Amino acid sequence: MFSNLSIRGKLVLLLIPPLITLMVFAAIAVKDRFDSAQVASDATEELEVAESAMVAIDELGTERSAAVQLLITSGRGRSKTDAARQDTDSAVAELAEHLDGGGSGADNTSKAIDALERLTTTRQGIDTFAIEQGEAYENYNGIIDDLLDLEVEILSELGDTELLRQGQITLSGLQGRERVLRQTAFLGTRLELGELTGPDYVRYSAILNEENLFFDAIGGSDKISQLWIEARNGSVAQEGDELVDQINRAGQGGSIPAVQAADWWTAMEEKANAFDAPADESFEELRENAGGKASSSRGGAILFGVIGFGIILLAVLMALALASSIARRLRDLSAQASTIASDRLPEVLESLRNPTPEALQGAMPTIGSDATDEIGVMADSFDTVLQTSVETAIEHSQQRAKTITDLLVNLGRRNQALLDRQLSLIDNLESREEDPELLEELYKLDSLVTRNRRNSENLLVLAGESASRKWNEPVSLHELVQGALSEVGDLDRVEITGGAAGTEMLLGQPAVDLSHLIAELLENALSFSAKTTTVTAHIESKSGEHRIWVIDQGIGMTDDEIADANERLLDPADIDEMTTDRIGFQVVGRIAQRLGVKVSLGRNPTGGIAASVDVPREMLLSGVTPNNVARETLPERHAKFDGRIGHSDSGAEDVEDVATTAAPSSSETKPS
Numbered sequence: 001m002f003s004n005l006s007i008r009g010k011l012v013l014l015l016i017p018p019l020i021t022l023m024v025f026a027a028i029a030v031k032d033r034f035d036s037a038q039v040a041s042d043a044t045e046e047l048e049v050a051e052s053a054m055v056a057i058d059e060l061g062t063e064r065s066a067a068v069q070l071l072i073t074s075g076r077g078r079s080k081t082d083a084a085r086q087d088t089d090s091a092v093a094e095l096a097e098h099l100d101g102g103g104s105g106a107d108n109t110s111k112a113i114d115a116l117e118r119l120t121t122t123r124q125g126i127d128t129f130a131i132e133q134g135e136a137y138e139n140y141n142g143i144i145d146d147l148l149d150l151e152v153e154i155l156s157e158l159g160d161t162e163l164l165r166q167g168q169i170t171l172s173g174l175q176g177r178e179r180v181l182r183q184t185a186f187l188g189t190r191l192e193l194g195e196l197t198g199p200d201y202v203r204y205s206a207i208l209n210e211e212n213l214f215f216d217a218i219g220g221s222d223k224i225s226q227l228w229i230e231a232r233n234g235s236v237a238q239e240g241d242e243l244v245d246q247i248n249r250a251g252q253g254g255s256i257p258a259v260q261a262a263d264w265w266t267a268m269e270e271k272a273n274a275f276d277a278p279a280d281e282s283f284e285e286l287r288e289n290a291g292g293k294a295s296s297s298r299g300g301a302i303l304f305g306v307i308g309f310g311i312i313l314l315a316v317l318m319a320l321a322l323a324s325s326i327a328r329r330l331r332d333l334s335a336q337a338s339t340i341a342s343d344r345l346p347e348v349l350e351s352l353r354n355p356t357p358e359a360l361q362g363a364m365p366t367i368g369s370d371a372t373d374e375i376g377v378m379a380d381s382f383d384t385v386l387q388t389s390v391e392t393a394i395e396h397s398q399q400r401a402k403t404i405t406d407l408l409v410n411l412g413r414r415n416q417a418l419l420d421r422q423l424s425l426i427d428n429l430e431s432r433e434e435d436p437e438l439l440e441e442l443y444k445l446d447s448l449v450t451r452n453r454r455n456s457e458n459l460l461v462l463a464g465e466s467a468s469r470k471w472n473e474p475v476s477l478h479e480l481v482q483g484a485l486s487e488v489g490d491l492d493r494v495e496i497t498g499g500a501a502g503t504e505m506l507l508g509q510p511a512v513d514l515s516h517l518i519a520e521l522l523e524n525a526l527s528f529s530a531k532t533t534t535v536t537a538h539i540e541s542k543s544g545e546h547r548i549w550v551i552d553q554g555i556g557m558t559d560d561e562i563a564d565a566n567e568r569l570l571d572p573a574d575i576d577e578m579t580t581d582r583i584g585f586q587v588v589g590r591i592a593q594r595l596g597v598k599v600s601l602g603r604n605p606t607g608g609i610a611a612s613v614d615v616p617r618e619m620l621l622s623g624v625t626p627n628n629v630a631r632e633t634l635p636e637r638h639a640k641f642d643g644r645i646g647h648s649d650s651g652a653e654d655v656e657d658v659a660t661t662a663a664p665s666s667s668e669t670k671p672s
Contacts, residue, residue: 041290047154047283050154054151056092056095058279059092060119063087063088065185067126068137070126071132091121099112114146154167156168160290167222169220169649176211184269186204228282231274333382367379475499477502486536487523494537496538497537506620522550529554554609569587569592598614
């Protein structure tokens with residue numbers, strides 16, 4: 001019904017109801033209500049942390065009094081200290097569990113955790129009497145102050161105005177109670193020692209003033225305020241205040257107060273305990289208020305959400321007829337596009353790596369649509385974009401491959417020209433030099449340049465070009481391996497075995513490339529094996545089949561790595577898809593592909609890798625040996641290094657055992 005309506009008209013009709021709904025919801029401010037509920041809910045969790053901190057502070061205050069008494073009495077009262085520590089440990093463990101769960105400020109949480117860790121050090125000092133009572137008193141004060149900072153942060157950031165006011169009242173009460181406990185420990189130790197100096201009075205008066213300031217800040221008729229006021233004005237607190245007054249009068253008169261230490265400890269500890277109930281009930285009241293506000297805000301948000309949902313439902317019903325038509329056609333378009341993108345397009349790109357225009361046109365998938373509206377135009381546009389994208393991708397891929405190939409060929413040819421000139425100069429120097437030591441150095445330089453020439457030829461191989469070096473005379477397999485050895489380093493580590501199998505003659509034309517292939521395998525074997533080990537080049541002939549082995553005792557490869565390497569050797573990647581790791585396998589694979597030679601890797605049972613090269617029969621001269629064919633002998637450059645290459649058939653039986661174990665079976669069609 002709406003197939004020919006413009007997409008803009010469809011979207012306008014579809015979006016009008018949701019836009020109205022959004023305006024209604026914005027006016028109701030549902031989000032603000034949910035935010036308020038979340039703030040209140042977070043406050044409930046934070047209050048659990050604050051309450052755990054309060055209990056820990058209370059127990060630490062009790063432990064502080066017991067600890068200083070222990071120190072001034074030279075160890076008496078150990079049981080009281082141990083009991084206080086048990087209560088503290090229980091409270092600290094609960095607080096640590098809350099702190100590990102997060103929730104409070106990072107800075108003060110870190111300070112609180114550090115404070116709890118300092119407690120252990122303080123206790124050790126007390127147990128060994130390594131610290132005096134004054135230092136222990138200050139250490140406990142520092143720990144408690146850090147926990148109070150955590151309380152201040154939590155109770156000052158409850159979010160809601162009423163919760164914030166109640167939190168400040170609770171915080172003042174907790175600070176005041178801590179000052180009571182601080183007075184108890186400070187003055188108790190002075191009374192025990194019978195020493196109360198002028199500075200002690202000043203310090204004590206400062207603590208007392210802080211207590212009064214905190215408690216005086218509590219006012220109002222609300223429940224929390226009244227709890228703290230009643231506790232402060234109660235009979236228990238008044239008994240402690242009477243002793244405080246006696247001490248104040250004595251201090252003003254410059255005399256020692258007539259207050260017994262035992263009476264002081266008892267009265268002041270009971271005064272501090274009188275504030276336990278207000279503290280507990282304050283937190284309970286805070287939690288109830290926070291929970292109530294969270295429930296109220298959440299309920300309001302749900303109510304408005306239900307109203308909004310009703311409006312949205314009405315809008316959906318109004319737009320359903322329009323949306324169904326658009327959605328159905330868009331789903332079909334999307335499904336076809338997804339199928340083309342995920343299934344058909346990769347197949348097309350793979351099959352059109354070297355396409356013709358006719359092949360491209362026939363293989364290109366299309367969506368197709370007979371509609372004349374915007375969706376139909378979209379389908380046609382998608383087909384156009386798809387074809388243009390594929391054509392562009394193929395063109396760019398081909399251009400990139402051509403650019404890389406041309407670059408490699410250019411670099412390879414230029415390097416070859418320079419290296420050939422360098423080799424010619426070295427040959428000239430060698431021919432005129434008679435000093436054996438200098439001649440040996442020239443041979444080393446010759447070997448290094450020869451290796452560089454092989455690396456330069458690798459560029460040509462990767463670019464799909466053949467090497468410029470040609471050789472037309474037949475070459476024995478033994479000489480072929482010797483030629484490969486002249487292009488690698490560490491010649492002294494290589495041993496050639498094989499005996500009569502090495503006398504088989506190879507056509508001259510493929511000799512250079514096959515020698516290059518074997519040189520790459522030898523270079524790899526030498527590079528990935530220890531300098532103290534030997535690499536064996538073994539020539540094998542069985543039942544008319546000829547195979548050259550390169551066996552090392554190196555670090556080896558995993559089964560997956562061997563399988564991946566054999567895959568590269570069997571089917572080397574195109575130059576624009578080539579990876580930079582193990583580039584030598586790419587070179588070997590390309591040469592093997594060009595010559596029709598099978599190269600595969602296997603595991604050396606004694607450690608390392610055994611690489612095999614199967615020489616096709618058509619490359620060999622049947623019935624011809626090095627002694628009955630008219631040809632040049634070993635190429636001059638290869639002959640230079642013949643004296644440094646190991647030739648031995650000792651241990652050949654062991655090599656053949658390795659070859660038998662590592663060789664792929666005749667039934668294999670692909671390296672595993």
